[in-house]
């Protein structure tokens with residue numbers, strides 16, 4: 001097992017988190033799932049140091065997050081919010097460059113340039129440079145937001161529904177990008193078909209508690225998953241020999 005990078009111990013938060021324990025290892029690709037209001041965004045914000053838990057602690061590489069300066073841990077953890085609403089007048093490249101703010105002292109123009117090139121290439125947004133955020137479609141904006149996270153050159157990427165507003169083709173392209181990143185990714189996902197192809201570990205939250213945590217098959221076939229979503233999981237063989245999960249809803 002890879003080295004642990006992020007750990008949550010006994011997290012409690014008045015809006016919806018109860019006794020959450022979690023260990024995340026380097027390079028893991030984790031999907032965080034649960035019905036609306038389960039506490040997914042709250043957990044992600046606490047892991048990102050945006051919200052402080054009422055009780056419990058988050059550790060980044062064994063150091064308590066609250067003992068670190070913000071500019072220290074934002075070089076390690078990038079967080080993509082569900083509600084990012086920057087000025088529509090921002091040029092794409094200027095907005096992405098904001099992700100380099102923690103690296104200004106001392107400035108390093110070469111590293112800034114390399115980080116920018118990497119993010120633009122991975123998110124495939126070179127065609128959007130020179131345009132304003134307000135002129136972009138929802139899916140294009142999401143790519144730009146993801147690029148702003150990548151220029152932070154983080155070890156850990158925490159993403160709150162990054163495939164919002166994207167068509168299926170773009171969704172698959174973006175999660176493929178995430179899958180190939182040489183870093184840890186924790187991503188809130190509502191589309192279970194994306195989960196089965198691109199993530200290794202699934203964490204199921206319900207009413208602020210982690211009720212299942214494991215490899216995809218174990219979670220998607222668990223009673224906990226099927227009860228929470230009122231779904232029955234099936235597996236089918238596709239023509240090319242691979243397996244696909246399908247989900248049928250039931251009412252009881």
Ligand SMILES: Nc1ncnc2c1ncn2[C@@H]1O[C@H](COP(=O)(O)OP(=O)(O)OP(=O)(O)O)[C@@H](O)[C@H]1O
Pocket residue numbers: 015016034035036037038039040041042043
């Ligand atoms: N600032 C707040 N004030 C009041 N209630 C809040 C606040 N923030 C979160 N909550 C509540 O905490 C619970 C968890 O919210 P959270 O946004 O973490 O859920 P979620 O699983 O991310 O939901 P979704 O899938 O709808 O985004 C919800 O019941 C929500 O109403």
